[in-house]
Structure formats: C-alpha cells, structure tokens
Amino acid sequence: xxxxxxxxxxxxxxxxxxxxxxxxxxxxxxxxxxxxxxxxxxxxxxxxxxxxxxxxxxxxxxxxxxxxxxxxxxxxxxxxxxxxxxxxxxxxxxxxxxxxxxxxxxxxxxxxxxxxxxxxxxxxxxxxxxxxxxxxxxxxxxxxxxxxxxxxxxxxxxxxxxxxxxxxxxxxxxxxxxxxxxxxxxxxxxxxxxxxxxxxxxxxxxxxxxxxxxxxxxxxxxxxxxxxxxxxxxxxxxxxxxxxxxxxxxxxxxxxxxxxxxxxxxxxxxxxxxxxxxxxx
Ligand code: SAM
Numbered sequence: 085x086x087x088x089x090x091x092x093x094x095x096x097x098x099x100x101x102x103x104x105x106x107x108x109x110x111x112x113x114x115x116x117x118x119x120x121x122x123x124x125x126x127x128x129x130x131x132x133x134x135x136x137x138x139x140x141x142x143x144x145x146x147x148x149x150x151x152x153x154x155x156x157x158x159x160x161x162x163x164x165x166x167x168x169x170x171x172x173x174x175x176x177x178x179x180x181x182x183x184x185x186x187x188x189x190x191x192x193x194x195x196x197x198x199x200x201x202x203x204x205x206x207x208x209x210x211x212x213x214x215x216x217x218x219x220x221x222x223x224x225x226x227x228x229x230x231x232x233x234x235x236x237x238x239x240x241x242x243x244x245x246x247x248x249x250x251x252x253x254x255x256x257x258x259x260x261x262x263x264x265x266x267x268x269x270x271x272x273x274x275x276x277x278x279x280x281x282x283x284x285x286x287x288x289x290x291x292x293x294x295x296x297x298x299x300x301x302x303x304x305x306x307x308x309x310x311x312x313x314x315x316x317x318x319x320x321x322x323x324x325x326x327x328x329x330x331x332x333x334x335x336x337x338x339x340x341x342x343x344x345x346x347x348x349x350x351x352x353x354x355x356x357x358x359x360x361x362x363x364x365x
Contacts, residue, residue, distance in 0.1 A: 098323075124184050200215070245278065308358065
C-alpha cells in the first residue's frame with residue numbers, strides 16, 4: 085500500500101534542486117546529435133495543480149518555486165529551469181508545476197525517448213493522461229521502478245540519464261537505491277545517474293551519501309541544500325541532495341556559481357547552507 089503522494093510536495097525546495105539539475109543534465113545530453121533515453125524510476129503524476137487539492141494543503145511550493153517566480157536576478161541555469169515551469173503557466177500566474185517527466189519532455193528532442201515507472205495506480209493514471217500528447221516517445225509502466233530499471237539498461241542508443249527519486253517512506257528504499265546503482269553501473273557503466281535523497285535526522289538518510297560513495301565509479305558529484313536548521317524534535321526534512329554518477333564535466337563549476345545564490349534564495353533561517361563534493365575522472 086503506497087501512501088506517498090508527491091502532490092503534497094510539488095514545487096518545494098527539494099523539487100527546485102532536483103528539477104533545476106535535471107534540466108541541466110538533459111541539456112548537456114542534448115548537445116550531441118545522437119539521441120538518448122531518459123529513465124525515471126519513480127515518475128510521479130507528471131503535473132500538479134498548486135492552488136487546489138493536495139498541493140494547496142501545506143503549500144510547500146511557497147518555500148520553493150514561488151520564491152523564484154517573480155525574481156529578475158536569476159542565474160542562467162535557474163532561469164532555464166524557471167522557463168520550463170513558465171511554459172505550464174503561460175498567463176504568468178503560478179498555478180501548475182511540472183514534475184520530473186514533464187520537465188524532461190519539455191527539454192528533450194523528439195528523437196530522444198522517455199521510459200517512466202510509477203507504481204501508485206492513481207498517479208500512474210494521471211501520468212499516462214499527462215504524457216499522452218507525446219505519443220510513442222514515452223513508454224510508461226505502472227510497475228516497480230527498481231525492477232523495471234534492469235530491463236531498460238543499457239538503453240539502445242547507449243546514451244542515457246537515469247533519475248532515481250523514491251519516496252523513502254519505506255526505509256528499504258535506502259538499500260534499494262544502493263543495490264540499484266551497483267547493478268545498473270554494471271549493465272550501463274557510461275550512463276549518467278541522478279539519485280535524489282532527503283536530509284533527515286534519520287540514520288538511513290544520513291548514511292545514504294556515504295553508501296553511494298562506496299559504489300565504484302570514477303566520476304561522481306554530491307550536492308545538498310539545507311534550507312533550515314534541523315528541528316529540535318528530530319522530525320521533518322531540512323533539505324535534500326542529489327548524488328550523481330558520471331555527471332557532465334562542466335556541472336561542478338556551474339554548481340559552484342549557482343548554489344550560493346540558490347541557498348540564499350530558499351533559506352528559511354540562518355541554518356541554510358549547501359555542500360558540494362565531487363570527483364571527475
Ligand atoms: N520524480 C517525481 C518528480 O520529481 O516529479 C517525483 C516522484 S515522488 C518523490 C516518488 C514516486 O514514486 C511517488 O509518486 C510514488 O507513488 C512512486 N513510487 C513509490 N514506490 C515506487 C516503486 N517501487 N516504483 C515506482 N514508483 C514508486
């Protein structure tokens with residue numbers, strides 16, 4: 085029984101970090117003529133309405149995309165991401181937020197392909213509806229993304245980006261992402277992989293970057309954004325991170341420029357900070 089619904093969190097600070105990096109990764113891949121595949125193991129519903137329903141309940145987007153919406157001093161990479169969100173809000177009022185598959189589709193070329201997995205029956209139905217206009221460019225399965233990943237690697241063009249973005253409500257997700265990476269790099273060693281993870285005061289969450297670091301790969305990057313001091317009761321998410329395998333070589337320099345700005349823009353108190361570690365082969 086899946087209880088997590090991404091609509092509650094759509095457009096929050098974690099989505100901003102994840103989707104701004106996602107847009108950059110896809111743009112890098114699109115610079116070469118050869119097509120590529122984008123695989124999203126935990127795709128969500130694809131698009132979320134912010135001013136009604138689940139998303140309006142806690143209005144987490146107010147601490148995320150909404151803080152960037154009216155600013156006219158966006159760094160170029162943030163601007164490129166906000167432009168993607170703007171295409172879903174053509175009248176200028178922020179009402180819709182694109183999830184990872186819709187952000188991706190917006191940036192990708194018609195020759196590139198998407199392979200999406202979403203296990204929740206309601207969200208996979210919404211996703212199918214949202215992706216319908218893209219036709220055969222998109223393959224969608226209402227199935228376990230960890231299991232499905234094995235079948236799509238390596239992608240036929242031997243070029244690809246894999247986003248692994250589980251809810252982590254089930255603590256086995258922490259082990260599954262590490263196991264998935266160990267296996268996936270054996271199947272498709274040259275792929276770019278992006279794993280989103282939460283910053284929580286929970287043992288498994290704190291250990292995850294170190295566990296991913298133990299997966300052998302010469303090029304990796306770990307970036308995290310803390311938006312507030314961890315709470316005294318030990319609950320709640322105070323930030324998030326992205327751990328990348330085989331990141332594009334220009335990404336570290338880009339993040340060095342953008343992360344200080346983004347940290348200031350999304351800070352909720354004086355505990356806000358970012359961290360960037362990488363090794364490029
Ligand atoms: N990637 C989406 C985005 O950035 O817009 C958000 C995904 S959300 C964090 C995680 C999603 O994974 C939820 O929609 C949940 O229903 C789905 N899910 C949970 N376990 C899954 C599994 N084993 N395989 C595929 N999807 C799963």
